[in-house]
Amino acid sequence: MNPTRRQFLKQQLLTGSAIIAAGGLSTLGLPAFASAEDVAQALAEFVGDAQTQTGLLTLKTPEIAENGNTVPISISVESDMTEDAYVESVMVLAEGNPSPKVITFHFTPASGQAVASTRMRLAKTQNVIAVAKMSDGSVYTDTKNVKVTIGGCGG
Amino acid sequence: MSKPRIKVPKKAAAGDVISIKTLVNHAMESGQRKDKAGNVIPRKILNKFACEFNGNPVFSTDIDAAISSNPFIQFSARVAESGTFKFTWTDDDGSVIEAEKPIEVS
Amino acid sequence: MMRTTIYNTLLVAGITAVSLSTLSVSAAPVDDTLVIDGEIDITTRTAAPEGHPLKEVISGWHYRTPETRELETDTFQNSGYLGIEQGEEIWNTVEGTEGKSCASCHGDASESMATVGATFPKWHAKMNKPTNVELQINYCRTENMGAEAYKFDKGGQKPLTAYIKNQSLGKPVELDLTQGDMQAWFDKGKETYYKRTGQLNLSCASCHEKNNGNYIRADHLSQGNVNGFPTYRLKQNKLISIHNRFRGCIRDTRAEYPAAFSDELMGLEVYVTWRGTGLSVETPAVRQ
Numbered sequence: 401m402n403p404t405r406r407q408f409l410k411q412q413l414l415t416g417s418a419i420i421a422a423g424g425l426s427t428l429g430l431p432a433f434a435s436a437e438d439v440a441q442a443l444a445e446f447v448g449d450a451q452t453q454t455g456l457l458t459l460k461t462p463e464i465a466e467n468g469n470t471v472p473i474s475i476s477v478e479s480d481m482t483e484d485a486y487v488e489s490v491m492v493l494a495e496g497n498p499s500p501k502v503i504t505f506h507f508t509p510a511s512g513q514a515v516a517s518t519r520m521r522l523a524k525t526q527n528v529i530a531v532a533k534m535s536d537g538s539v540y541t542d543t544k545n546v547k548v549t550i551g552g553c554g555g
Numbered sequence: 556m557s558k559p560r561i562k563v564p565k566k567a568a569a570g571d572v573i574s575i576k577t578l579v580n581h582a583m584e585s586g587q588r589k590d591k592a593g594n595v596i597p598r599k600i601l602n603k604f605a606c607e608f609n610g611n612p613v614f615s616t617d618i619d620a621a622i623s624s625n626p627f628i629q630f631s632a633r634v635a636e637s638g639t640f641k642f643t644w645t646d647d648d649g650s651v652i653e654a655e656k657p658i659e660v661s
Numbered sequence: 662m663m664r665t666t667i668y669n670t671l672l673v674a675g676i677t678a679v680s681l682s683t684l685s686v687s688a689a690p691v692d693d694t695l696v697i698d699g700e701i702d703i704t705t706r707t708a709a710p711e712g713h714p715l716k717e718v719i720s721g722w723h724y725r726t727p728e729t730r731e732l733e734t735d736t737f738q739n740s741g742y743l744g745i746e747q748g749e750e751i752w753n754t755v756e757g758t759e760g761k762s763c764a765s766c767h768g769d770a771s772e773s774m775a776t777v778g779a780t781f782p783k784w785h786a787k788m789n790k791p792t793n794v795e796l797q798i799n800y801c802r803t804e805n806m807g808a809e810a811y812k813f814d815k816g817g818q819k820p821l822t823a824y825i826k827n828q829s830l831g832k833p834v835e836l837d838l839t840q841g842d843m844q845a846w847f848d849k850g851k852e853t854y855y856k857r858t859g860q861l862n863l864s865c866a867s868c869h870e871k872n873n874g875n876y877i878r879a880d881h882l883s884q885g886n887v888n889g890f891p892t893y894r895l896k897q898n899k900l901i902s903i904h905n906r907f908r909g910c911i912r913d914t915r916a917e918y919p920a921a922f923s924d925e926l927m928g929l930e931v932y933v934t935w936r937g938t939g940l941s942v943e944t945p946a947v948r949q
Contacts, residue, residue, distance in 0.1 A: 466726045466949040467895040470623045481633070494621055498587050501619040505630070510613045512572030512633030519623040521585070549879035553913050560746075562737050580743045624898045625740045 433523065434500040439493055442500050446491045446531060450539040457490070457540040459530035465522055468548040474517035475505065477532045477540070487514035488533045496526025522548050561642060563656040567634050571660075575606065578627045579644055579652060585620040601652075603645040604628055609638035634660050689874055690723035690883075691730070695943075698736050701831045707939035714870055720940050721883035721948060724874075729895065733947040741823065741893030741945025744900045748824025751817040757808030763821075766805065770828050778829030778942040782931050784841035791846050791931050794822045795902070796922060813921040819900045823891040826944035834888050834937050843931065850932025853925055859916030865933070868910075880949075885910075886937035887930070889946020900945060903930060 456478045465471040477487045486509050492502040505516045514532070522528070525547045532540045559579040567573050579601065586598025598620060605615040614630045632640070637660045644652040695703040705720035722730055732738050752763045752770055767773040777794060785792035785800070792800065795818055799810035811818035838844050854865045868877060869885030876882065891900040904921035907929060911918040919925045 462726060462728045464726060466729050469898055470895040472728050472732075474629075497621050499620060502621040503619060504617040506615045506617075508612050508614065510608060510611060510633055511631055513631045515631055516614075516616075517627070517629040519627050521621045521623055553877065553880050553910065560737060560743070576737050578737065578740065578743070625743060627738060627740075 433496050433498055434494075439495055439500045439529075442491070442493055443531065446489075446504070447533060447539045450533075450537060452531065452539045452541045454541060457530060457532040457542045459492075459528065459542040459544050461528055461544040461546045464547045464549060466549060468522040468524070470519050471522050471546060471548075472517065472519050473528065474515065475530050475532075475542075477514035477534075479514050479534070481507070481509050481512055481514060483509050484535075486511075486535050488535055490514070490516070490530055490532045492520070493529045493531070494520065494522060494526060495529065497521070497523050502528075522546055524548055559642065559644070559652060559654045561640075561654055561656050563640055563658055566659045566661070569635050569660050570633065572631050572633045573658070574629065574631050575640070576627070576629045577604070577642060578625060580625055581644075581646075583620070583622055583624040583626060587620065599647050601626060601644045601646055603643075605643045606630070606632070607641045607643075608632060608634065609636070613640070634658060636660050690719050691725075691727075693723065693730060695720070695722055695730070695734065697734055697830070703831055703941040703943060704833060704939065705941070705943075707833075710935070710938040713936065713938070715884065718886065718937055718940055719873075719884050720888060720937075720943065720946075721886060722889070722943065722946065724881045724883040725947075725949060729947055729949055733943070739893060739945065739947055740898070741891075741900055741947060744820040744823045744891070744893070744945060745827050748817070748820035748822070748827075751821045752824060757802065757806035759805065759807040761806045763801070766801075770825065774825045774828040776829060776832065778826030778944055779832040779834050780836065781826075782927070782934060783837065784843050786841060789841075790924070791841075791843060791927055793903075793922075793927070793930055794825055795904075798822065798825075814902055814905055819891050819902055822902070823900055823945050826891070826942060829942040830944065831941045833939050833941055834934060836931070836935050836938070838931075838935070846928045846931050847935060849924070850928035850930070853929045854932055858911060859914030861914045863914040865910070865929075884936070885933065886940055887933050888937045888940040889943035889948070891944060892946040892948050894948050896949060 458476050460474045462471065473492065475490050475492065477490065479485065479487045481487065487507045489504055489506045491504040493500045494502050502520050503518060507514050527543050527545050529541060529543045534540070559577060562576040564573050581601050582599070583601065584596055584599040586595065588596045590596055600618065600620055600622070602618050603616065604618060606613045613632045616628065618626065637658065640656045640658065642654045646652070695705050697703060705722050707718050709715050709718045722733060736742050755762045755765070781797070782791040782793045785797070788800070798818065798821055802808040803810050838847055857864045857867070865885060868882050873882050873884045887903050890903040890906065893899070894901045904926055907926050908918040908921065
């Protein structure tokens with residue numbers, strides 16, 4: 401059963417939890433959101449069947465994004481970035497966007513550090529996933545949940 | 556199209572890791588919006604960005620439609636000698652935006 | 662039934678005891694200091710001028726998230742500066758039948774425009790009304806350059822206005838209400854500020870005076886000061902003018918909204934600018 405938007409908002413307000421709600425870009429008429437298969441496929445293309453682990457990679461996002469159109473994110477991976485051992489690439493995926501791919505950073509030893517920042521669009525409250533591929537084939541992930549608010553005052 | 560904004564330190568010591576910021580004026584039309592008549596506005600984004608130093612690759616990105624308009628990218632580079640950074644953004648329509656910044660390394 | 666509908670409408674607008682009381686815990690303006698590029702100190706809180714209904718005047722910057730606030734501390738990351746660069750180009754570009762640019766008469770904007778952003782709207786004797794930067798640009802274009810006036814928010818109006826106001830970055834807002842009929846326009850603007858309009862029956866004061874610091878749905882209501890306009894709004898990813906924002910606010914009360922630069926909105930600009938007296942010019946501010 402799908403509650404109407406008004407019922408939904410009313411319920412949110414009555415329970416006093418009006419701040420966070422899904423659908424930050426609803427006015428843009430976005431198509432359906434990415435499926436779990438889309439996310440799995442993007443991951444498989446990037447890392448093959450490598451085992452993923454946590455640690456070394458840190459994804460930084462705001463806890464609450466004031467506007468889903470411009471969400472600052474950054475990634476950093478602990479690595480000396482030498483010819484022998486460096487971070488090759490870091491892919492960022494957004495689980496709840498119409499298409500999960502956001503950006504893939506490619507590093508070289510000349511990068512000095514495996515750090516990068518950008519600003520992204522988030523269609524609704526969702527998980528953002530970063531995946532780092534090291535030169536030795538090991539793979540690290542980090543996931544952050546970002547809450548996207550609906551403003552009360554349109555443009 | 557205004558020229559890209561790029562921040563590279565003017566000077567550095569050999570072996571330093573420096574931070575580089577770039578920001579370019581671009582609508583990054585996602586292909587997921589509709590105009591007032593209900594027609595989908597075609598996707599037109601910068602889909603690649605690359606940075607070279609004295610001809611050698613330093614850093615690059617594959618960009619998708621989820622990157623915000625006026626894309627901002629910050630990254631770092633280790634510099635061993637004086638030279639020139641070259642920055643290239645590639646548009647879906649095949650056009651390229653190019654810029655260069657020198658650095659003095661001592 | 663009718664009554665229920667109106668009640669629901671108000672619920673959606675967030676103007677209820679429920680939403681205000683449950684959300685007010687985290688709603689105070691943030692205690693933080695704005696320094697731009699590590700060198701320009703911005704006054705974002707200051708004692709209100711005499712006759713002001715509030716004790717302290719607070720910039721909208723304090724009502725934003727840490728990420729949005731940070732964008733304004735760095736002129737590189739603040740995408741509003743793309744507009745400033747565009748405005749500088751326009752300043753130096755010859756247009757119109759007289760073969761003049763802004764620079765032909767006004768030279769270096771950092772000198773000639775140094776106080777404009779902090780002191781406009783100003784009385785304009787020939788027009789017999791207050792003029793803001795946008796109208797002054799149009800006056801120059803039609804009277805001195807032989808160029809066409811910019812239409813509202815079109816052409817170079819926003820970037821050039823932002824460039825000119827940006828020359829006053831960090832300077833405190835201070836209007837001269839003694840010139841011409843400024844006081845009468847101020848009074849008219851004050852009346853507009855307190856007049857309830859629209860289906861939601863809200864005045865400017867309902868949100869920005871009585872409820873600043875509280876939430877309206879997910880928006881953290883500020884005092885509605887205009888010291889950062891044109892402001893870079895993340896929602897639209899572009900510069901937004903004062904009159905665009907006035908009209909947006911009035912539209913959100915579900916009222917008919919006046920034309921940009923109409924007498925009603927010019928009076929409101931005079932009054933609202935005065936309410937921010939003492940705050941630094943932040944143009945281009947960054948908001949949600």
